[in-house]
Structures are given as C-alpha cells and as structure tokens.
Amino acid sequence: MAKARKFVYSFSAGKAEGRASMRELLGGKGAGLHEMTRIGVPVPPGFTITTEVCTHYYKRRRQYPKGLERDVMKALSRVEKIIGRRFGDPLNPLLVSVRSGARESMPGMMDTVLNLGLNDRTVQGLAAQMQNPRAAYDCYRRFVQMYGDVVLGLKPREKEERDPFEVILERKKKARRARFDTELGADDLKELVAEFKAEIKAKLGKEFPEEPEEQLWGAIGAVFGSWNNDRAIAYRQLYHIPHNWGTAVNVQTMVFGNMGERCATGVAFTRNPGNGEKRFYGEFLVNAQGEDVVAGVRTPRPIAELKEIMPGSYRKLEQTCGILEKHYKEMQDTEFTIENDRLWLLQTRAGKRTGFAAVRIAVDMVEERIISKEQALLRIEPDQLNQLLRPIFDQADKDRAAKEGRILARGLPAGPGAAAGRIVFHAEDAEAWKKRGERVILCRVETSPDDIRGMDAAQGILTARGGMTSHAALVARQMGKICVAGCEAVNIDYAGRKMHIDGSVLKEGDWLSVDGTTGEVIKGELKTLPSEVLQVLIGRTLEPQTSRVYRQFSRLMKWADRVRKIGIRTNTDQPDQARVAMAFGAEGIGLCRTEHMFFEGKRIDAVREMILAEDEAGRRRALKKLLPMQKEDFKGILEIMGSLPVTIRTLDPPLHEFLPKTEAEIVELARIMSIPIETLKNKVDVLHEFNPMLGHRGCRLAISYPEITEMQAQAIFEAACELRLEGKNPFPEVMIPLVSSRQELHAQREIVERAARDAMKRYGVRVRYLIGTMIELPRACLVADEIAQEAEFFSFGTNDLTQTCLGLSRDDAGKFLPSYVLHGILPEDPFVSIDRDGVGALMRLGVQKGRKVRRDLEIGICGEHGGDPKSVAFCHEIGLDYVSCSAYRVPIAKLAAAQAALRS
C-alpha cells in the first residue's frame, strides 16, 4: 500500500505546516493563508485539506482516504484550543468557513460555505459572544441560505425561476418595508431562518442538518464536488487547467465583518490594478460579510474612506499589505475583514492587472529595486502590451451605454482597440464616405481581398462570419485595424442597406461602436482615446518625456532587446505599416506580399487583363503595364527599410481571387475589357476550384506562367538597383511560395537569378540579395534537405502548414474548432498557437534537414503565429533566426522572445 500521506495542514497564530511553495498541494488560497500565518500576518486559524484528497476522492468513487476524518477532527480541535471556543458548543461556539482553493485561481467557479457550525442552540451562544443578537441571526440566515443552496442543492430549477431564498427574503423585506437587509431586525432574521428551513423541507423533503459535524462534512463534500460542476469544467477547458489537479479545502475560523459599525470587510490591492499606480487601492463595506462586496447589492466604498472611519485598522491594513508585497515581490490582491476594530487577512494573491498596470508595476518595481529587469520582463503577459497600443473607449461613456442597453452583441475580439463610426455595408462606400470626411464602420457578412481598401478606409470592421483567423481578422491585425469578427447575432441585409442585431435594426449611416478588445458591438457613438505610445512613436503628437506610459514601455522594450536571442521582423506590404514596425524596432520585413499591391488603383485592370490573356504574349503585354507600378511599390518599401532585409514573396493566391464573382460584376468587367460576357464567365468557371487552398496557386502559378515571376523579379531588382545608384543599400530576399519540391524552387530560382543579373548589369551596380522559399507544406518539411540545396533561406508559412498538416481549412474550421478546443481534443486553436506535436514536429524536421545541408541557412517564420507569444517561444526553442509578425505585434513578439530566452 502507498505510504501514509499527510492530508491536513494546520495554520494558526504564527505557526503553519504549509508555505507559499506548496501551492500544488494546498491550492493558491491555502498556500497564501499558510504563508501569511508564517510571516506573522493576522489570519484566523484553520487548516487545509490537500488537493491530493480531492484527487483520491475522484479516483475512488467519491470516497475519502482512510484517516482523513481523524485528521480533520484533530486539526479542528487544535483550532478550538487556540481560539478557546468549541465547535457545536451552545455557549461559546466556534464557527468556520469552508472554501475551495485550486492551484490556479478559478474565481467564482467553485463553492464556499460561511458561518458553518450554527444551529438553533449555537446561534444563542454566538449572540452572547457578539453581544449582538441581530448580527448572530444575520449569520445564521446567511448560513442556512448558503448551505441550502451549495450543499443541499436548493436552486432555481429553470433558468427563468428566481432563487427561492431570495424570493422569501424579498417578501420579508417588503413586509417590513425594508430597502436593505440591514434594516431587518433580529426577529425578522430569526423568522427567515425558520422559513428557509421550511422551504428546504418542502422542496427537498429533508431536514436542515443541525449537527455541526454533519454540516462540516457536508460542506467539505460540496466543495470537492464543485470541482466537477459544469461551470468549473467549462472554465478549466477555457483556461487550459488540467482536470486532474483537484482543489484543496480550507476550513477556517469565522471572523465577522457584520457585527456592527466597528466591523467591515473588503478587498485591497497594493497598487492600482487598472493603471499600476503605486497607491493603496481597494474597496470595503461596513457591517458586512465578504459576499456582500461581490454581490453588488450595496455599493462598496473606496478604501481611502476607511482611513477616516477606522484609522487604526486602515493603518494596520496598509502596513500589512506592504509587508505582503515586499514578501512576495509582487502586487498583492487581498481580502480582509475587520471584526470590532481587529484586522484579519483572509486571502492574498498576485493581483490581476491590465496591460497598462502590468507594464507600470514591472518597471516601477525595477526602479524600486524590488525585482530585477529579467523578473520584470517575465511579469508581463506579452499580449497585454496590445492594450498600450490601441485606442480605447472612454470607460464612463461605455458604462452609460451598458446601462442604456446599447451593448447589442459580442463577437470575436479580432482586432483590439475601440472604434466608432457610421455604418456602411460595402467597401466602396467606406472609401467614398471617408473621402467626404466621415468615420465609418464597415459591416460585412465576411470580407475578401477585394475589400482591402474599404477596410483600410474604415475605423473599424464588423463581420458576421469567420473566426479569429478569417480574412477580416487577419487583415485587421496586420493593418492594426479594430475588428470584431464572427458576430453571429449580426444579420446583414445588403439589399436593404440595414442589419438586424438581436432585435435592433441598424441602417446605413447609423452610428456604431465596436470594441475589438472585448468583442462588444455597441449602438451609438462612444468616445475614444488614442494610445499614448502611438502618439509618441508614430503620431509624434506627444513628446516622449511627457508620457510615462511611453517611457516605461520603451524601457521594457530595451530590456527585451538586450535579452532576446531571436530576431523580429514584420509582415507588411504597406509603407505606412513598415514605418510603424520600424518605430517598434522591427529588424526587417519577413513577409511582403505582392498580391495586395495588385488590388490598388488601376492595377487590378492590368492584373485581370493578364489573367484573361489568351497566350503568353498577351500576358506579357499586361505584365509590362504592372512592372513600373510594382517597381515603385518595391522601391518604396525597400527605401523605408534601409539596409534591413525585406523578404518579398512572389505571387501566391489563385488567379480567380482577382476576378469578379457576382453576375453584375462580371457584366461590368466584360464591358470595361470589351470582351463578350460569356468569355469572361467561362474564364471564371474554368478558374473555379473545389479546394482553392490546395489548388493552382503559389509557385504552381509561376511554373505555369514563368513570366509572372520574371516581371516581379525584374521589378524588385530594378527598384533595388535604382536605390543603389542613390547610394542606398537595399537588401531584398526573394521568397517563392508553396514549394514542395527542389525542382520547383530550382526553376523559379533560375528566373530570379537571371533577372537579378540582368538588372545589375544594366544599372552597373551590385545588390545584396537572397533567394529562398516559404516552407508551408508538409512535403516541404519532409524534403527540406533537398530544397535547402536551392534555398538561402526558409520561412515557415505556418498558416498553410497548419491547414495542410491538420487537414483543416482556416475558413471553414469555425464550425467545429471552438468545440474541439473546448473539449480538449486539441489543446489550443492551432491557428492561434503552433500545434507543437503536429506542425511543430514538421518544423523541427524542416530545420534539422535544412541546416544539415546548409549550415548557415537563415530560417524564420512568417505565419500569423509569429506574433503569438507561445509560438515565439517554440520558434526560439527550435532555433529559428527570426519571427515575423504584423507591425502592431512587434512589441509583443519582442517581449515573448525575451521571455523565451530567459526561460530556456
């Protein structure tokens, strides 16, 4: 048999059997209680039943391990001795709270029972102890209600039904003409207790347990049981918390914040969790128990007011919290109760904070010499930096909208930030309205490459369909656009130029606000505030020295740059985005798509002329028109990036993406191009593909029509040569997409090399350049050794590699992928974070095979994953040279890269 384990850990009066490092065994709350006790913080004595008991409980069909009962009773009598009260003693009863406490905080998901140990006899002892019968009966009423709900299970049976206890309470308050619970007297509360018990009897057919020991075991069982309630399971799935961790149970002497005006209860933060300011922060209620602060029945008061009411307790609290922050070297979030001017701490933990607060606290703590720069870098979730870069809604304005019921729906937070504008439904309208000075929100069922300019013109984008990696979301992130995607409540009627959202009808021109950080869609115009960091870096409308946010942000970035081992590039084909990325310190462009350029202005006409050409000569004529435009594009972007590498991908999407889809558009285009409608329709038909993702695209197009690569390479090298003549030092890296064999790359390489030689000869200059390939197909990874013979660099296209490795269409997976992640079939959305076991295994293989053949092979990643912190860590791990991400994720990638370096 297994060696006898210790199931129960006691803490009391400066002595504790546990400590902070025993979080796995005692849970977060338990470890905190033990540690606080250990360092002399006033904590009501009690004990913790370990998470191992929970694990045992579930493994053995809800049986407790042998000896648990004895250990709990021993621990309880130790508490009785210290407190000098006895559990169940009618004269001097000990009351306890029974609370859950998992390794990771799961706020509100599991159960708690307070005031346990009360019955019709002990309540009188409590009244005597308290010298306050009303307070005693208030505790009793709360206990019966909580126990009846949590342990006995008297809950509303239907969604619409009201809580049966609340119904009785309301009735009583009405009868007594009381607005608040506090206005009910001891007798009222006593009656309520009797009525609650009667209701339990009536509804459940069982008596309320009067025996405190029975109550205790009931509560312990309920807390363990709540580990597997639906809410808790769903929460763990959402936050990737393993189901086998289990919760601990904390049994602790009750202290009372509800014994009168010298009592209070509240929460306190050592710093402001909203903005990070180093100022004691929190809120409290006088004469209340903890649950009242959360429930929102009464509005809590700011902690500063406590100073005036109970200056002694306030001083003690502030001091204690200071001790805790210094001890943990981290901003603390505490729960406290003041019982007749005596302060008790009931919980301490690292406080959750906004991105703003995270940066400020980390940098401040370095300056205060509490933590090192490395620790500071590890303290911030990289994604939180987003908040420092996005415009935000004025919170007061938003609260008002919520109150007025104007928050209509919630979609996916696809492009963080806040935007307000007038509704338009078509990309062209977005452009036209913008021209006349309107701010617009572009609302579409979904977006396509055709909509790019309209998306660019819009303040924000709202789509009814598509996931976090849909076209809209992808482009939005790349553009740094605010976007709410896949908001299924939205029902667009293009013809009627209106949409329905959950009963509301919104017409073209109506004001709408979208919050891409939360996914909320709000009727009307909310006020937005721009990000300070951007005002300094990009807008130059704010001086660095006047923005603390900027100063702290840039210090953090400097620390990250010093630590990280992996380079950061950006994905962009727009000069203004390239400038943003440069401002953020990007070290090159990792993916410059050339097809977006094809949609600008008159270019699409030439592109279409090329597609519709009947032979190579016709295609060449059309390509000749595109050449000078592409050359100017490349010149622009190469110039901005100075001598940094610019990875330019040759044409990738299937040709049908450039042709119109609807009947009307086809008719119009046929007219413009002076060709028969049937001819055009036929071409559209011929180009139609069943699975365009796996179709005639990437280098396959260029193998069929080498003249396209020829033109693009010519444009790149003429641009580079002209810059060279101007004394610049451009560094293009030409990247061939969708390569699956050495032969493909070889054929394309020859074309590009010829173009480079020709241009350099004509201009009489030399230009640095590399030729390489996207690695975005499983086969490319499997034959990477062969491909590396033709490639000077690899860039993992993890979007497509994920699609092919998992056989999962990004555009279609929205229907089932969320439930896959929810049910743990996949640990995470593989389009958000690299699937290490599948896609990651292919990447490792690709790196290993590629470097075997070419030791100095430059390897990066240009998929969307390049901006995902976990994926950045993986890229660091497998030894990539750089990650490339959208401009606005460069800071995030930098921080993630620094963290990866620190952790490895």
Place this chain on the structure above:
Amino acid sequence: MAKARKFVYSFSAGKAEGRASMRELLGGKGAGLHEMTRIGVPVPPGFTITTEVCTHYYKRRRQYPKGLERDVMKALSRVEKIIGRRFGDPLNPLLVSVRSGARESMPGMMDTVLNLGLNDRTVQGLAAQMQNPRAAYDCYRRFVQMYGDVVLGLKPREKEERDPFEVILERKKKARRARFDTELGADDLKELVAEFKAEIKAKLGKEFPEEPEEQLWGAIGAVFGSWNNDRAIAYRQLYHIPHNWGTAVNVQTMVFGNMGERCATGVAFTRNPGNGEKRFYGEFLVNAQGEDVVAGVRTPRPIAELKEIMPGSYRKLEQTCGILEKHYKEMQDTEFTIENDRLWLLQTRAGKRTGFAAVRIAVDMVEERIISKEQALLRIEPDQLNQLLRPIFDQADKDRAAKEGRILARGLPAGPGAAAGRIVFHAEDAEAWKKRGERVILCRVETSPDDIRGMDAAQGILTARGGMTSHAALVARQMGKICVAGCEAVNIDYAGRKMHIDGSVLKEGDWLSVDGTTGEVIKGELKTLPSEVLQVLIGRTLEPQTSRVYRQFSRLMKWADRVRKIGIRTNTDQPDQARVAMAFGAEGIGLCRTEHMFFEGKRIDAVREMILAEDEAGRRRALKKLLPMQKEDFKGILEIMGSLPVTIRTLDPPLHEFLPKTEAEIVELARIMSIPIETLKNKVDVLHEFNPMLGHRGCRLAISYPEITEMQAQAIFEAACELRLEGKNPFPEVMIPLVSSRQELHAQREIVERAARDAMKRYGVRVRYLIGTMIELPRACLVADEIAQEAEFFSFGTNDLTQTCLGLSRDDAGKFLPSYVLHGILPEDPFVSIDRDGVGALMRLGVQKGRKVRRDLEIGICGEHGGDPKSVAFCHEIGLDYVSCSAYRVPIAKLAAAQAALRS
C-alpha cells in the same frame, strides 16, 4: 586526368567486344548486335560508339572526347578488312548504316542514316558490286534524302508544308506515270539524286557532302544531337527515362534488301505478340529496305509467305530466332534483311506484347521449362492483367469506325474496357432507360456522389472534366465501370440534351461507344466482346477447362499467392463487387464506405432529414429510420465475406454533399420535406465550405454529432450479432476517418465499444471486432504513437494524405499536375503512384511510431494507391500487412505484391 576509356566496341564474324549485359554502355540495340555476333548469329560487321561518348558530348558543349576519331577510324578499317571493301573506294565501296540505340528503346524518336558512303563515284562501284545499277541508285536516292533530312535538316518549315523531297519524288513519279518507287528506273533515280542535291543547295545554301568520312561524322553528330530533339525529350519525360543516360551510335556494314527479287527485309517475332501463341510471327517486303516496312507505303506480307518464296532463308530465319529466344529466354522481336538469299539479323530485343500475350507467353515458357515460375511472375507488367478482365471492342468494327472518321475524340482512359450504348445526360435518365432495357452511356460535365446509381446503371461513363482520379474515374474503377474522363473536346448542353464533340452534334439517344482502355470516343455502336476470365469467374457462363486464358490467368495467380508476403483486400460497399473481389481471391474488405449506402432509394430522404434537423432529438429520429437499412447493408456485406475481415468506415463526407445544389433541386426538396425554401437555402449556405476537403467531415462530424457514429456502430454490431446467431462468424473492423489526434479516436472508440457491448449483450453472443482509424492526415502520422494507443489497426488513406502532404487538391490539380509530371518537377502523378519522398516518408513514420507503441498493430492501405503496382511494392517495403484496392484491381495487386516479394 580520368583514365582513358574505351569509346568504340567492334563486332564482326563471331567476335564481339561487347555483350548483352553491357546495355548501359552500348545501348539496347548495340548490346543485342554484340551478343548476336558472339553466339554466331549472322550480323553485318560494325562497331558501337558508347553512351559515355554521348554524355561527354553534352557535358563538354558538343565536343567529342579525345581519341574518338582515331578509334572510330580504326574500327572502320577493321570492318573494311573483314568485308573486303573500302569506305569511299570508287570501285568496291563499303557502305554503312548509322543508328541510335539508347538503353531503353525509344522507337522512332531518334535519327538513323542508311547507305552512308555513297557519292557520284562510289555509286558506280556499288552498281558494279550489286550488278544492279537501279538498286545502287535507289540506295543513293534514299541516302541523299535521308541525309538531307536528318543531318542537313531540310525539313518542312511549317506544319502544313509537305516534305520537299517527297514533293520532288511525287513529281518524278507523276512524270513517269509510276505508282510505286519500284517503277522508277536507274536514270530516274539518278535524276532524283541530282534534283535532291539541287534542292538542298537552293534551300540550305550548302553543298551535299561528297566525302564519305565527312558524311560519317555528320551522321554520328546528328544521332547524338537527336538525343535532345523535342520528340526524344518529350518521350523520355513521358516514360520517365533519365535525360542523362545518352544514346550509343551503331555503325554497321549495309546489307541490301533492295537488290532484287532474292532480297527482302522484315520483322519477326518468336511468338505472337498479340495473343502469345507459340507460333513464328512477322511480316516482310521483297526488294525493299527496312524503312519501307515501317513507312506503310507498301503493305508488308505475313511471314508465312516467305516460306514459299525463299524457303531456305525462311528456315534459317526461323531457326535463328529460335536460337535467340532460347538464348535470351524471352520472346524476341527481330529485324532481318535477306540480301541475295543471304540472311542477316539487324536487331533483336524482348518483344512488346499485349496483356493476353504476356500471360500466355510467361505461363507457356514455364511449361516449356524455359523459365521458372518466379521469372514468369516478373515478366508481366501487373497493369497488363487489366486487359484480361475487360470487355473489348471487336477490332474489325473499330477499324471500320476509324476509316469512317467516327473516332471523334480522345479523353483519359479512366476505366478500362469497351462499352457502347445510347447517350443520356442525367443519372436519373440512365436509371430509367436501363429499366426499360436500354444500354446507355452516361455523359456528364463531371459526376458527383448523387450520380452513383446512374453510373451504376450505365454501360459506360464519359466526362468532359476531371482527371484520372476525379470522382468519375474513381467510382468507375471501383465499380469496374468503363469510363473515359476529362475529354475536353466534349461540350455538353444539358438544356438542349445534346453535346458537341469536335464539330459533331450528338443528341440524347444517339449511339456512342467509349473505349476506356484507350480513351477513344466513337460515334455509333461498336460490337463488344466480354472477357473470358470474367465469364468463367463471375458470369459462370464459360467452363474453366474451355478457357485457356482463364486457366493461365489462374495459374499465374496461384503462383503469385504462394510468393507474396502482403495481404490483398478490396474497397467496396456493394455486395456484387464484394463477390467479384472474393472470386479474385481478396482476403477481406479494406474499405467499406458507408456513405454510398446513404444515396440508395429512400435513404437520402432520411439522411437529409437528419441534416436539416434542428436538434439532436430530430437527428436521432431521422437516424432511427436509417438504422434498419444500414443494418441490412452491413449484414449483406458481412455475410458475403464470411469470416474475413470487413473494414467499415464511419461517415466521412461533409454533410453538404447530401444536399441539393441547384435552385430547382432545392425548391423540390423543400416541397418534399415541407419546409420553407428559405430555411433549406439557408442550411445549404451554412454548410457551404471554401475548402470542403479540409472542412467539417470525417470524425469531425461525428465529434459534433456523436449520434451518427452511435447509429452506425449499432447497425454494424446488430448485423454481426444476427449473423452470429445464424452460426456465421463475421469480423467487422470499425474504422474512424480523418483522425488527427488521440482524443478524437478515444471519443469515437468509446461510442463504438458501447454499441458493441450493448448489441452483444442484447443478442447474447460474442463477435470478433477491431476498432481502428484511417491515417490520412500528416498530423496523424506525426502523432501515430499516441493514436496507436487507441487503435487496433491503421489504414493509410493515401488519397487524402497525398492531398494534404502536397497541399494538392485532387479535383483541381488537373490544370497543372500533368505539366508538373511532364517537366519532371514531380517524378509521377502522386495520386497514381505514392510519392515516396513525401507521403511515403510520412507513412514510414506512421508505421514506425504506431508499431513502437503496439507491436501487433495491423496496418494496411485503402487509398487508390492500393491497386497501383509501384505503390504496392512500396507498401511491401515498409512492412504493411495488406493493401486494399477496388475489386477489379485485386489480381493486379496480387501480382505486384508477388513481384515486390521476389525483388526484395
């Protein structure tokens, strides 16, 4: 410097420097000439310039290696000595032929020059030698014409232009009122020579070279040069012959079949290459040179007639060929010339033969104790067995059609065999017409699963779009249906119930014949003959003892069964196909799709009801209707297969495949189902996918709707239990498709196991069964070790694995894949033969990882590749337990498996 190599190998009068095994160095023709000389067969003396010279020639910018000239002249003078004539001697000139000869025969692709060494002086010596001035001038005329074309390059400049030499020749024949060349006299021929030379001078501006040595080097250069002419390159690409092999050049004393009536030239086979009969076979022309036999100007005579005309030479020829067959232990295809009653052999090689002949010759040779059974198995291309199983057109009937211009077009030979029937354009029509006793050819732009029953009802299928692995081709092969796919000349007008093919208009009801072996589409009704093997095995209309073809086929199969190491199963869900496969000796079903069953009869209504159901309860109601039908299906197929394993795959295709697509069909279905048209349209819209191949299908559907798997598993196990009660011993293997993670399989496994337990409990019997998965995604291969923990078997779905590994849609790749294969970017169509470097590497990984976890893991393949000989060899190599293929490919797979075992 490299060691001096031998560039020239001589052969003459029983002595040869080369031999049969030196094929790589001397080419096929050269090796044959040397070997024949060596064993005493009369071969005109000569020498071979090696393939290495050719390789050198191309590596060094068309320079010959040092010393070649000297070696050639030495070899030439050795010939002069033996023959007793001198090259360029005006009195007694030696004439030579200069011929190409690559390692693999490339018939007609490269150049040849005959009668070389003639000029205005030597022709007179030749006339004296021959004692026949006309014959001498005939040679001269031929030489100038051939040399002018091949070496000097006087060819028609445009496609439409006629050969300039032929124009002059025709003019001369007209002037002399001659029908055949043979009617022209010596003087006429002399004039022609002069006119040819003048034409060369006029068109090319150069003199015809009179100097024999100059002629010789010109011809050698031309032969080497012809290795890289467009035709030869295209041919090598088509037949996967490496471009760096090079050709040899054979220079050989001319012998003359055109010196008069005691002269002849022809080809002879040791056995009949058409049917394999052991009878001397061939054809010849009297007073002719070899080119005349091929050119088809005069019709050659059957070899038997030679016996009457030149009995001595005939005897000698038959005897010589007998010696060659015995020597090579293989049917020989020879070229011979008789010069004044003296026989000369000019070539010998293994003869090409039909499938029928291949089987007969191999089996006969075993009986004749010429070769072993193992050698016999290796002699037959597995694919050739196809010919023994398919109905064929009556050849005379087809020749007539060709003459009448009724062969309208050629598509892809997607389903071998011959079919004739009346044209219909809709699957329903095919069914209806069949019911009234008509034979029909179903003509579609492309086919879909909806068309299955119509395809089954048709004699043959013709599609305008789609490749060798399109839906039509796939189903056709599985059904053993005759099919011509992707015939782009076909232009269907569904509304007008007619189609245009290359100018002809064919209406519904017109007769059409399609040859799925050649891809030909023929107007009218051709007569078909059924395959004897099938008449014996399936039709039971022929007794085994009366069919030699059947007897030899079945002997071969027995030998194959004894040798092969890998099992053979079949892919089918139809009882009649299962019976065919059983007749062919299949050892189980490797893939029984369950969705085809969904289309039969009224089932589709229940399927659609399930799809359109709004909740689980609704789906369950519809599934309940399907249950008894699926159960009957499974019972049928399990019963036929006895105790052999039947791998049943749960539902795989995306649900939208079961819904109508066109407006009209939607309206009709909405009426049938009594639901609003908009609701149905909406559902169709919601289910639409951008990349259905990568969408909501396979086990993803079953994860979303577990009740589908529940119903299918229930049907399987109730069927099995009922058979068990009848004393049978069914063996279902339940296969979950599109698995990419252990968790998916785990979830599905639980459902299947529960259904199995429930059924067995209810029926009170035990049933053998396995639960396993398709391995058809790269990720599944990468995490095969994890998946194997839940799987008792793996079955590689190489169709989808190829699509995902290469990022290549089978349905869309037709646009570029052929050119990929043609240009050597991919060695072969990866949908036909497993891509070893990519897909194969994943398979190896999957096998290795799977067996690491579960040593007795059963592993097979059920993709289309299971019937491809090269892929079968690969499966043998990586240690699979079985391959599974369509019923009609079972014999092919067996032979391929035997060959793989013999070769390893």
